[in-house]
Amino acid sequence: MTDPGSVGGGPALEDMASHEAADLAAVDDSAQKQRKPRSLWGDAWAQLRRKPMFYISGVIIVVIVLMALFPSIFTSRPADFNNLDLQSQPPSADAWFGYSFQGYDIWARAMHGARASLLVGLLATILTVLIGSLMGIIAGFYGKLTDTFISRFGDIFAGLPFVLGAIVILTTLNPPGTSPSETTIVVQVVLSIAVLSWPVSMRIMRSATIVAKQLDYVKAARALGASTPRIIFRHMFPNTVAPVLVYATIALGAFIGVEATLAYLGIGVRPPVVSWGVMINDAKDYVQTSPHELLFPAGLVTITVLAFVMLGDAVRDALDPKSR
Numbered sequence: 001m002t003d004p005g006s007v008g009g010g011p012a013l014e015d016m017a018s019h020e021a022a023d024l025a026a027v028d029d030s031a032q033k034q035r036k037p038r039s040l041w042g043d044a045w046a047q048l049r050r051k052p053m054f055y056i057s058g059v060i061i062v063v064i065v066l067m068a069l070f071p072s073i074f075t076s077r078p079a080d081f082n083n084l085d086l087q088s089q090p091p092s093a094d095a096w097f098g099y100s101f102q103g104y105d106i107w108a109r110a111m112h113g114a115r116a117s118l119l120v121g122l123l124a125t126i127l128t129v130l131i132g133s134l135m136g137i138i139a140g141f142y143g144k145l146t147d148t149f150i151s152r153f154g155d156i157f158a159g160l161p162f163v164l165g166a167i168v169i170l171t172t173l174n175p176p177g178t179s180p181s182e183t184t185i186v187v188q189v190v191l192s193i194a195v196l197s198w199p200v201s202m203r204i205m206r207s208a209t210i211v212a213k214q215l216d217y218v219k220a221a222r223a224l225g226a227s228t229p230r231i232i233f234r235h236m237f238p239n240t241v242a243p244v245l246v247y248a249t250i251a252l253g254a255f256i257g258v259e260a261t262l263a264y265l266g267i268g269v270r271p272p273v274v275s276w277g278v279m280i281n282d283a284k285d286y287v288q289t290s291p292h293e294l295l296f297p298a299g300l301v302t303i304t305v306l307a308f309v310m311l312g313d314a315v316r317d318a319l320d321p322k323s324r
Contacts, residue, residue, distance in 0.1 A: 047318035054314040060307035067114040077105050079112035079274045088290040097296040100279075101286050106296055109274055113297070116275035117304075120186060121256035124193035128255075129248045131194060132201025137240065139202070140209025141232055151206070154199035163261065165196045170267040182273045189268050193255055200251075201244050208240035246316040253308025260301045276301050 048054045067074060082103035091098040097106035139150040157165075169192045174180055180188070212218060213236065221231050256276075262268025263277025264284065271278060276297045283293035 057307045057310035068118040071111040074111045075108040077108035120259040124255045125252040127194035132198040136202040136205025140206040158199040250312035253305040
């Protein structure tokens with residue numbers, strides 16, 4: 001005789017069993033997801049999202065980039081707007097940063113000047129990192145005579161005082177009496193910064209490469225017959241570029257400050273190009289009578305450099321597990 005309880009409870013038991021199996025599968029999937037290791041960049045991004053410094057510096061940098069790309073968002077006046085009747089007027093509702101001795105609206109020029117300052121810093125950083133990374137990875141990978149030659153060659157440039165070297169390069173390229181075009185002087189400033197700065201990124205990449213080439217994945221690639229360019233650019237470069245990126249983030253802010261320094265000395269970017277450095281150079285003779293002409297562009301340079309340094313510190317901490 002058939003048990004009545006079994007007839008009525010069979011489907012119910014099967015449903016309960018299926019639900020339990022589904023729950024166990026969901027728990028197992030969740031556990032697998034939690035156990036799944038993240039990549040270096042994924043872990044770094046997760047760490048960055050926990051840092052207030054990352055958000056603060058990121059907001060400042062985004063605003064500066066918007067100023068460089070779309071200055072019309074922040075001002076309706078062109079960079080060359082001037083009114084001599086208003087020369088050296090202090091900040092007001094009409095001109096938030098006041099007017100310069102030449103009658104320029106300092107706020108409008110500061111918004112337009114962000115483009116040249118950021119462009120010089122960005123191009124100089126890209127060129128510096130490209131040259132230094134390439135030389136560093138070659139020196140670290142090949143070692144011996146190649147390493148010695150590249151390292152000593154880099155020491156020559158590293159030993160030059162930066163400002164003195166820039167003065168020599170730029171005055172040689174632009175002797176007195178010449179007036180280079182806007183594009184020419186920007187290119188010359190970028191090249192001068194890169195030529196004098198690449199040894200730093202070269203040393204960073206060289207050190208990372210020396211460590212990486214001893215690791216198992218490089219030895220395995222060699223054993224499998226991978227070519228030298230493939231080992232360098234496919235296997236080693238992605239795993240050694242992190243410390244160089246940290247340097248690049250900090251260097252970008254520093255190079256913006258360098259642009260301002262060279263413009264202040266009269267050997268860097270110059271009119272008709274508008275940059276924060278050019279504005280500081282224009283205001284240097286009127287500091288006592290109109291201090292706002294100097295303080296506002298100098299303040300923008302300081303804030304920008306600080307933002308990139310803060311971002312670089314946050315990126316360094318995120319990419320270096322030892323610092324956590």
